Structure formats: structure tokens, C-alpha cells
Amino acid sequence: MSESDQNILAMEGIGKAFPGVQALDDVSVTLRKGEILCLVGENGAGKSTLMKILTGVDQPDSGRIIFDGKEIHPKSPQHAQSLGISTVYQEVNLCTNLTVAENILLGREPHKMGRIDWTKTNALAAETLQRLLGVDIDVTKPLSSYTVAIQQMVAIARALYIASAKVLILDEPTSSLDENETGQLFKVMRKLKSEGVGIIFITHFMGQIYEISDRITVLRNGKLVGTYETASITRVSLISKMIGRSLVEFDEMTKIKLESGKHIKSEALLQAKGFGLTGSIQPLDLDLHAGEVVGLAGLLGSGRTETASILFGVEKADSGSIFVNGKEVHEHSPLNSIKQGIALCPEDRKAAGIVDDLTVRENIVLAIQANKGWFKYLSLPEQYEIAEKYIELLSIATPSADQPVKNLSGGNQQKVILARWLATNPQVLILDEPTRGIDVGTKAEIQRLVLSLAEEGKACVFISSELEEVLRTSHRIVVLRERQKVAEFTGEVDENTIIHAIAGSEA
């Protein structure tokens, strides 16, 4: 049997562009019958776009999909499902108030004399669960009475029953499951695998990748890094493929960085001591100095964003204390942080950054105005002056300052948020994934900007999923793993040292 015969699915040369960003560039993935393939990559790597194309949510710009020997063009998730490609999402898309049986057979219940035959429905549902997944539960109870793991299995059962899926996509199904529940789910996955179903499993838990998968496909920045047999790749080299770079280059950025590194002041602008929040981030110490860029490195879910949140006061820390200019801060909230000269560009631009109906001008002045309060209103000419200044300074591409910010591309929206914070003239600037989902040119621009801000005497925290970027821009690097600060490196460090710190002791 040739290799192509074993493949149930092949996506070849898939490309997809969104305004301002190439989300996927010539990506090819294959899935064999009875195989569990892990799809890994950091935020913005292109995992979700690839799956959206496979399930018909988005249409590719280029490339083709071969499924079961035939080329297919999925037009919608329903269409993909009818072809035999089913997806189970992280959040369960079922009606939790209906019974398990109803959920599995909704719309396909057996009828008797024009009415639903409930005896048969329940028996069929129970039999389906037992046969397909080996799960034995009372199907007449409402779905909500079961754990999320069971609910996910019901979702899988529904997917398999309705379409007799040959390919099953599990999109971060384990992120809300505990260890025991994950074990249950893995048992089901192995059973399906033995029956020849091809499974694409998306997760960011390293342990699970190695426990369950046969092969691993790594994406980075919309490009395919490679596909590897799980048994033949070590954790460290997998992580370096996810976040690392292949070539060490002494470029212009490094020069700028070395130059700006000479201006770092010794006294701390912001000092966190034993600062932490239960269930979010373990207590950590962190000093930020004027003129310095501190990079936070770690994998998705390692506590990078959580650290940023408690430093800015979005989440209130429940241990330790924080000092700004040597004075302890008690009422820690975003507004108070702005008053103290701390700014945060949040990770989730759409949900926590832009206010999409408001204009570019309003978005830029929002934080200064919040600091000034309700009644010290910036006059319109003042607002235009501030807005125009930053549109020019950051070269924000917009027809006018009165454009609703939702009409701008992702990179320009990001610049608008940066402008919002720069306008408050902060001492400490926390940037959480400031370059996510934006094009390469703008990325370099933002990196240079961060260094020049440090040179002006600000302290910056730079968070990114791309280690390369963190290395390029940071004078000091703090490594987080499993919601804990595990290491801190000052000066020139090589990538491998950091990757080892990120991967942890098992490496």
C-alpha cells in the first residue's frame, strides 16, 4: 500500500490572506486513517484558520483538500460534517438542558405514529454511546448533570452518529478538563483510532501531545514548520520549532538594543514583591527599571498574560505587594495604574483593546480622558491634535481621524491602541502580544518603537509567543512555566538556554 492510500485527508498548499496579514502560506498537512495528529503552534500560528478552512467556515485562497481520495470544497460546517469531517470545540455546543439522548439524536429521533418514540430514542442513544465510545451512562438525564468531559463525549457521539465521521477534529477539548477526565477522553480517542477514524487534536499541553499523538504538525506564523513522528522528536526541539528561529543573526535591531541597553537606570520604577493570584499566577518578584525592556517568555498558558493582568490591576493580586517609584500601591485598578503611569496593551485586541464603533480619534484619547475624568473634557481641537500627532508618529494608515476603528486593518488597530497608551505618557508600558496577527513590516516597526521608548527612559514589558522576537527586543528575559516564574536571564543569552528553561527539567 502506497502512502497516499493510507491518507484519509490531505490538505495541499493551502493559502489564506486576511486584510493586512497572511494567515496561511502554502501549508500542507496529511492525516492517515486511524491516526492521531497533533496540530501545534502558538497564537496566530494559523491552527484555527487551517481548521476553519477544513470545516468550511472560511474558503482558502489557494491549495486543495483531498478527502478519501476525492477533492472536496467544504462550504459550511454542516457541509463538511455531511462529507464526514466533524469538529468538537472547547466549549460544548449542545443544549445542556436537554437529555443526553435528545442531544445525540436531536432532529433524527425515531418516530412511531407521528410521535417521537422515546423508548427507542433512549435505547438507540445508549447503544450508540456504548458502541462508539464505550461510555455507559443514563441517557435520560439532562446533559447538564454530567461533567464537561462527558458532555464532550456526547458531542463526539453526536458527531459520529450523524455523519459517521471519518475525520474528527478536537479543538482544545482538554483545556477545561481535569486529569481524570482527560484520561477518559483519551480512552475514547484510542478506541476511535483503532476503528480507523483519523483525529486532528489541537492542544497546547506538552504532556498530552506526547501521551496521545502519533505525529505532530507544527505551524508558525502561518507557515508549515514541519510534520514529525512523535517518538522521534524531543520536547526541547519541538518547542524550539514552535517558537524559535533557525538562524542567529546579528542585525540592526541587536545593535539598537545594545546601544539602548547602556541607558538602563539602576533604581526600579516598578517593583513587585511576592505578587501573585491563586489559580492564576504563582507569587513572583519582578523589578522594572527605566530604560529597560523586559521580555516574558513561556508557552501559551504559562502565565504571561496573567502576569500582565495583575501588574496593571485588571485582576487583583491576592498576595504580595507592588511599588511604583518606591511607593506601595494599594488600590490597584486599571484607572489607578494609569494615574501611576502604567499602561497595558492587552493581548486580545478585539475583546479588550479597541472600541470598534468609536473613531480612531476617540480610541486614541480614551485613556487620557479616563484619567482626566468626566468633566475635564478635552476639546475637539485638542483631541484632533493628539490623534493626528500619533497617526503621524506611528504612521497609522487611516483615511481620517474620524474613521471608525473597526474599518482599520489589524496592524493599524494595534497601533491605535499603542497610541492610546503612548498618549498617556506612561513610565511603565506592558505590551502583551503587541505584534500578534500583524504583518512582518509592522512587526519590525513596533519592535523598534519599543526599544526607542525604553531609550526615552520608560520601562517596557514585552510579551510574545515568538521567542525570536522576545530575544531581539529584550534586555532581560523572564521565563514562565506552568504559571510560575522559573528563570531570569540578563544580557546576551542564547536561544537554547531559554528553550530549556521553558521546557523544564524533563528536557
Place this chain on the structure above:
Amino acid sequence: MKNNMKKSFTWRNITESRLFFPLVALSLILLFDFIFIPGFFTIENREGNLHGSLIDIFRNGSTVMLLAIGMTLVIATGGVDLSVGATMAIAASVAGILMNPSALKNEVFFVTDPTYTFQPLWVVILSALLVAILCGFWNGILVAYMRIQPMVATLILMISGRGIAQLITNGLRVQITYKPYSFIGQGWIVLPFSLYLVAFVFALTWLLTRKTAIGMFIESVGTNFRSSFFSGIDEKKIKLLVYTFCGFCAGIAGLVASSNIKTSDANNIGLTTELDAILAVVIGGTAMSGGRFSLLASMVGALVMQAITQSMYAIGVPAFALQAIKAVVVILVILLYSEQVRSFVRSIGASKKGVKS
């Protein structure tokens, strides 16, 4: 709108203005009146005061206009206030009992002296407004600080408010005969006095929202409260403010309504007006999900609601059928807001005038 003035008036600019669709709706209704109701546009001059059907639309619409001002701000934050009708009744009861406290002694006492009042007018008005503001403040606390869904939170006062109003008046309808109080709803200075009240509250609100940062914060909170929070905006305070202000508007509307009917009738004052006010705001183009708002467009929306009522009465539609007819007209107006219908209208304009889109 300021910017639209600077740009040339293309068809697209006009159709995209917030006032366009509410004004079209109002014009259509008035056109209907012009054709089918003789004398609808006649305005008489009686002893220097202007009277006529058109003036009546404004006068009778003043309570809904007052409510719509407060409701616009609440809806712009992504909330809704169902309790404004009940708040009107509470304010009316407070005002009534302070002018004619006989109900407290459990006796229905008809004061016939038009100069008699238990408390001076300013005490009456201030107390009624203060109680209404407290009602709004209560809603604001529930929504902003207790995080109860606006519809549920304000439903509490909507249901209990009329009970509270009855408790205040001891379960009786209080007659209001005090002449100066009647002036609020029935007085005339060339135009009906209630219109000056609307103009005052409108101007106050406009200044409060557009000459301070409050308007921008309201729109920001309504569009994306998380981003607003990250930007340092205290969204709780903003919400508390708008609900409290909405209570204040309802209080004034309660004074106008009770002055109009010369009683504080806890069961009927402001009944279902909360829905008229919400519809007025929706017709004015403010999305129920919050965000951008236009006070002026809401005023036009309130006039649309009142014009429908008035026209139906004028052509002899019986009161019981009115609600059904209103519903049909409202559906038509709301249809004008659907993106499909709008782009259709735009495409007509574009093809006729040859304007590039």
C-alpha cells in the same frame, strides 16, 4: 453630524445620517395625515397661544420624549430600563400626597379650592424628583454593582413600583386641584409648557453628554465594556449615572402626566410608556446592544410614536385596536433599519443619481 456638514451632501451621506430614517418615518405619517385628515395642519392662535393637532402631538408626546432622553443613555450603555413607567407613578404619588394628604387619613377628600396645597410647590416638585432619582439610583446599583441583568433588575421596580406608589397614597387615587401644579402639564406660554420642560431636559442632557467626556464614555462602555475597563473608564459609575439620570427623567415625566389628568393614579400613570420610550429610542437608531446614540434621533422617534397614536385616533380607530395598528407601523419602521432594506434604498439612490458608493 458635524462632519457630514463639511462634506458634500451625497445621497449616501444623507441616508447614513442617524436622523434620516426616523425623519422619513415621521414625514410618511404626517403625509398620511395631510391627505386623510382635513385640518390636521391647522394651527389656531387662541389668546396668543398656539393650538392644533400638530401642537398636540408635541404636547402629548412630551412624556415619552422625556422618558426617551433618559432611556437613550441607558440603552447606549447596553442596558434597558423597564421601570420608568412605575417611577412616573411613584413620583406622581409623592407629588399628589404632598399637595393633598387627605388620603393618608383614609378618607377621599375632594379639595375644591384651587389655591390649597399642603406643601409649597417647590417642596412638592423637589421631593417627587428626589424620589424618582432614588428609584433610578436603585436600578443603577443593581445593574452596575450587583451585576444583575438590566432587564431583570429594572423589572423588579417595574412590578413593585406601582405597589410602592399605592402605599404612598394609601391605596387611593389622590385628586390634584392645586392650580399652579396643573400648569406643568396644561399650561401654555405660546407653546405648551411641557415642551419647554422637554427642551430644558434635552439641552441639559446634551450638554452633559457632549460637552463633557460622559457621552464618549457611555458609547465606549456600550460598545465594549472590557476595552473601556482596560482603558481606565469606571464603567460602574457610568452605568450608575445613566440609570439615576433615567429616574430623574421619569420623575419629570411623572409630574407632567399627573398634572395632565389632575390625579395621581398609581395604577395608570405611565402604564406601558416604558415600551413606547424604548421603541422611540430604537426608532431613533440607537442599537439595543449599546454604543453610538443620538438624542435628537430619539426625540424624532418619540414623535413618530405619538404621531401614530394621534393619527389613528383622528381617523377614528377605536382605542382597543390602536395597539395592533401601532405594532404594524413600528414593524415597518424597524424594517427600515435592517441592513438589507437599507442597502436596497442606497442602491436606488446610487443608480438614480449616479453617485459612486
